[in-house]
Amino acid sequence: MTTTNRPLSTERVQDFAAGLRGELIRPEDAGYHQARQVYNAMIDKRPALIAKCADVADVIRCVNFAREGNLTLAIRGGGHNGGGLGICNDGLVIDLSALSGVRVDPQARTVRVEGGAVWGKVDHVTHAFGLAVPSGIISTTGVGGLTLGGGLGHLTRNFGLTIDNLLEVDVVLANGNVVTANLHQNEDLFWAVRGGGGNFGVVTSFLFRLHPLRTITGGPTLWGLEQAGDVMRWYRDFIRQAPRELSGFFAFLTVPPGPPFPEHLHLRKMCGVVWCYSGPQENAAEVFQPIREFGPPALFGVHDMPLPALQSAFDALYPPGDQWYWRADFVNELSDEAIEKHVEHGAQMPTMQSSMHLYPIDGAAHEADKEATAWSYRDANWAEVIVGVDPDPANADRIREWAISYWEALHPYSAGGAYVNFMMDEGQERVKATYRGNYRKLVEVKSKYDPENLFRVNQNIKPES
Numbered sequence: 001m002t003t004t005n006r007p008l009s010t011e012r013v014q015d016f017a018a019g020l021r022g023e024l025i026r027p028e029d030a031g032y033h034q035a036r037q038v039y040n041a042m043i044d045k046r047p048a049l050i051a052k053c054a055d056v057a058d059v060i061r062c063v064n065f066a067r068e069g070n071l072t073l074a075i076r077g078g079g080h081n082g083g084g085l086g087i088c089n090d091g092l093v094i095d096l097s098a099l100s101g102v103r104v105d106p107q108a109r110t111v112r113v114e115g116g117a118v119w120g121k122v123d124h125v126t127h128a129f130g131l132a133v134p135s136g137i138i139s140t141t142g143v144g145g146l147t148l149g150g151g152l153g154h155l156t157r158n159f160g161l162t163i164d165n166l167l168e169v170d171v172v173l174a175n176g177n178v179v180t181a182n183l184h185q186n187e188d189l190f191w192a193v194r195g196g197g198g199n200f201g202v203v204t205s206f207l208f209r210l211h212p213l214r215t216i217t218g219g220p221t222l223w224g225l226e227q228a229g230d231v232m233r234w235y236r237d238f239i240r241q242a243p244r245e246l247s248g249f250f251a252f253l254t255v256p257p258g259p260p261f262p263e264h265l266h267l268r269k270m271c272g273v274v275w276c277y278s279g280p281q282e283n284a285a286e287v288f289q290p291i292r293e294f295g296p297p298a299l300f301g302v303h304d305m306p307l308p309a310l311q312s313a314f315d316a317l318y319p320p321g322d323q324w325y326w327r328a329d330f331v332n333e334l335s336d337e338a339i340e341k342h343v344e345h346g347a348q349m350p351t352m353q354s355s356m357h358l359y360p361i362d363g364a365a366h367e368a369d370k371e372a373t374a375w376s377y378r379d380a381n382w383a384e385v386i387v388g389v390d391p392d393p394a395n396a397d398r399i400r401e402w403a404i405s406y407w408e409a410l411h412p413y414s415a416g417g418a419y420v421n422f423m424m425d426e427g428q429e430r431v432k433a434t435y436r437g438n439y440r441k442l443v444e445v446k447s448k449y450d451p452e453n454l455f456r457v458n459q460n461i462k463p464e465s
């Protein structure tokens, strides 16, 4: 489908706005600049209209308006996407941020979450019931984008990807109809939204399974860069045989200059692992004993804490409005040769917030079959992400160049594709490489539910023409 984004007459826009419960923001409105900003300040897009939807009826109205007017349509959940896929130039943005209701059913151990909520809100509510959904590592990330792309984080090894805990979605389709998809109705759509991103419609409601979990044992252990090769080799072997209740992502990082880090480590480039043990508390000391002993670490910052404390531990380090450049891959094996390259490039982190993370995605995430959901890399052991981050736009080139050269050195050792939520706008071949054998079926489902490709501001799956 080619969209023309033909000039919108004042009359059409006024008529559209009159039927919305939520606010419609235009370029001439005072709140426009704020409303068009997304988390990554490298993204600078100017939509014609931003609709702050107040309810599902508003979402339906927006979808119909965009389709009938041939407008580019973007869906904004938490606005975190690295490539800025929650916003567009010209066209209409469906801003879901006001749709953020969260309701726990403690008997059924489920939580229903509206399409524009962020994870911090979900964690806040579910924690009060002593329950949790596996999500990511930052509380300001949107439930919408993270879930639809797969969702990995501290609890992946124990409870699977976020999509492995998704029971049902309500979706506003391209034709304006609303359907429910789960394992028993619209199964093809339910299969596709578990990893296929926002390609199939606007998800206004998610239903997740909850797990009893209140307190975890976690935090960072840090080692000097001179030990990085040894630490990576040890980590590679250790995590693969660790109980699945233990997760730990490896990182190259610069120690932030403030508490809780001791002053002598401030601004030192180091390597580390951020741990999360979500098994029985009485076993935690034994599980962490070999970690305490390896090296030993320059900092052992592991302690008991409420799960939401770990889920939001990085929020202050990564506020909205920084420049971000992302590169990513899935990884099956961490060879000694690959580790050498990691050590070389990790040591060259250009700014304090720039980092490389390796998230383990084995354990419970390996239980589902490759074809069971749209997420195809069930055999990969890690999701690698290299992020150049800095508040100063003057450093944009430096962080981009570092991330690209690091990625180019490591890509030959990767499994081929990358986690869609860690990618920038990288073109069709990358999208295909990521869905591998599932791409064909995704095209079929896309052609059935969105034959004109109305929903294409995403890691796009093109319908059959």
Ligand SMILES: Cc1cc2nc3c(=O)[nH]c(=O)nc-3n(C[C@H](O)[C@H](O)[C@H](O)COP(=O)(O)OP(=O)(O)OC[C@H]3O[C@@H](n4cnc5c(N)ncnc54)[C@H](O)[C@@H]3O)c2cc1C
Binding pocket: 039, 074, 075, 076, 077, 078, 079, 080, 081, 082, 084, 085, 086, 087, 096, 115, 116, 135, 136, 137, 138, 140, 141, 142, 143, 144, 145, 146, 147, 148, 149, 150, 151, 152, 153, 197, 198, 199, 201, 202, 203, 204, 318, 421, 422, 457, 458, 459
């Ligand atoms: C600091 C930071 C930390 C992160 N950590 C993790 C992590 O630990 N684990 C992880 O898995 N990912 C992580 N991510 C990546 C994150 O999952 C993606 O950026 C994701 O796209 C963000 O979703 P969002 O709703 O906030 O983004 P948006 O930019 O609003 O949307 C992203 C995409 O999802 C679509 N979308 C959003 N909501 C809906 C909806 N309700 N219906 C249909 N389509 C929708 C949008 O159209 C767009 O294509 C992180 C990102 C950042 C910036």
